[in-house]
Amino acid sequence: MRLRAxxxxxxxxxxxxxxxxxxxxxxxxxxxxxxxxxDLKIKLIEECDNICAVCPFNIDGLCENEAVGxxxxxxxxxxxxxxxxxxxxxxxxxxxxxxxxxKKKIKPDxxxxxxxxxxxLKMEYCAEGLKKIDDFLGGKR
Numbered sequence: 667m668r669l670r671a672x673x674x675x676x677x678x679x680x681x682x683x684x685x686x687x688x689x690x691x692x693x694x695x696x697x698x699x700x701x702x703x704x705d706l707k708i709k710l711i712e713e714c715d716n717i718c719a720v721c722p723f724n725i726d727g728l729c730e731n732e733a734v735g736x737x738x739x740x741x742x743x744x745x746x747x748x749x750x751x752x753x754x755x756x757x758x759x760x761x762x763x764x765x766x767x768x769k770k771k772i773k774p775d776x777x778x779x780x781x782x783x784x785x786x787l788k789m790e791y792c793a794e795g796l797k798k799i800d801d802f803l804g805g806k807r
């Protein structure tokens with residue numbers, strides 16, 4: 667699976683809100699696939715990923731969602747998350763390794779910096795997801 671670094675946080679906080687039905691269905695499928703397979707290989711990338719592929723704000727492979735800051739700000743979030751995890755684009759890890767790194771290196775309070783202008787931040791879904799990260803892989807840790 668190919669994912670942008672900031673989407674590692676988004677999958678933890680996803681609640682099925684704010685997007686069209688096609689996107690919500692695909693996001694749920696991706697999250698379920700990760701949850702069911704702790705050995706799933708995840709490759710970090712800096713461009714349109716498996717999640718972006720069905721996003722209504724994906725215009726020609728770029729994020730055009732102004733509410734989240736568009737491609738430039740999304741790219742900054744990717745760099746911040748990857749940097750905190752000591753990873754870079756092209757790195758490949760298992761879902762378990764990703765969750766272990768997130769648990770170890772990113773705390774809910776860090777989101778106020780990483781995601782400072784994301785409209786989802788104030789709802790605290792991602793912070794809740796980080797707090798419950800041990801449950802994400804269904805005990806397959």
